Amino acid sequence: MTDTAVRLRVATANLKRAGYNRKTRFHEHDKLAAMLAPLQEAPHALYLSECTHYTGTPHDPDPIEEVLKLLGSLWTTLGPDGRKFGEVPYRAWISEVPGSVNVPGLFVDPRIIQPRAWYGLAGRRTQLANTLTATINDHPFRLKCLHWNGSRGPTGLTEQADQDGQGASENALYAGDFNTTSSAEGETVYRNWGARCDRVGRPWMRSQKGIRRPDGTWVTHTGMDRFLEHGWWDAGQVAGDFTPTTTDPETALRIDRIVLSKRSPARFDPDTYAVHGHPLLGRGAPRNDHLMVSADVIVEAAA
Incomplete structure (x- = not known):
């Protein structure tokens, strides 16, 4: 049992299709490296919203093995002999989402987050599906990477807010792409x-992140209000930073978030919250459509 608080570094990133190239059918992992480059220190919990084809592929080498090697090489330290070695022996859990290849994945440093059990889909309650139970500073926690499905429309977003919102009944640290925003001031x-969806030539986005009013006009969906009401803190809201996390100037929204259940023996350090700038993905490469978000969580000592 520890008698001091632990500082947990957390980041969530949504790299489009995990850098998967549909033409070559291989991942361009340098894009992930570029997106994570602003992090000076390795995150203890890394939430990746789109782990497209990380699992279930016949590729050699295996994509998830390549990703784990990459993460191990991004943050290095010097040994006594002056040689560099990887800092974090990450472990990975990739979610199962029927009908989707853009599934979320969770990567943790087992030295700080001790895994206990992974709950997949089969035979498990829906609320626990794709959840890692772990111990952090002698406290039990649930960790889950989320990617709410906007294609289910406003009704689906509300259902997902209610389902995942109930995770606040436990110590829980969730993060990912919620595909919806809140009505908080700022x-x-x-x-x-x-009208904005029309201006960017994507009218189908109306129901992905919006809701239709009785007068026939569309406004952005604020389903995060409903989710947070179940008993969650949102890192950006705590920090008073409402910087959008999507990059199209016409439709930018703050939908990538890190959330902590209020019952957890932990708190956000608001001074560490950051929305990181556009990653440089190489000459002529398109910028990613999401920005990375990071924040520190202070987990109190166990009583």
């Missing part, structure tokens, strides 16, 4: 969402 909320 938050980006569009009253002309439908």
Whole structure:
């Protein structure tokens, strides 16, 4: 049992299709490296919202093995002999989401987050599906990487907010792409969402992140309000930083988030919250459509 608090470094990133190239059918892992480059220190919990084809592929080498090697090489330290070696022996859990290849994945440093059990889909309660139970500073925690499915529309977003919101009944640290925003003061909320979708040539986005009012106009969906009401803190809201995390200037929203259940023996350090700038993915390469978010969580000592 420890008698001091632990500082837990957390980051969530949504690299489009995990850098998967549909033409070559291989991942361009340098894009992930570029996106994570702003992190000066290795995160103890890394949430990746789109782990496209990380598992279930016939590729050699195996994509998940390549990712784990990459993560182990990004943050290095010097040994007594002056040689560099990887700092973090990450372990990975990739979620199962029927009908989707853009599934979320969770990567943790087992020296700080001691895994206990992974709950997949088969035979498990829906609320626990794709959840890692672990011990952090002698406290039990649930960790889950989320990617709410916007294609299910407003009704689906509400269902997902209610289902995952109930995780607040335990010590829990969730993060990922929620595909919805909140109505908090300072938050980006569009009253002309439908018109904006039309301006960018993607009218189908109306229901992915919006809701239709009785007068026929569309506004952005604020389903995070409903989720947070179940008993969660949102890192950006705690820090008073409402920087959008998607990059299209016409439709930018803060949908990538790190959330902590209020019952947890932990708190966000608001001074560490950051939305990181556009990653440089190489000459002529398109910028990613999401920005990385990071924050520190202070986990109190066990009584």
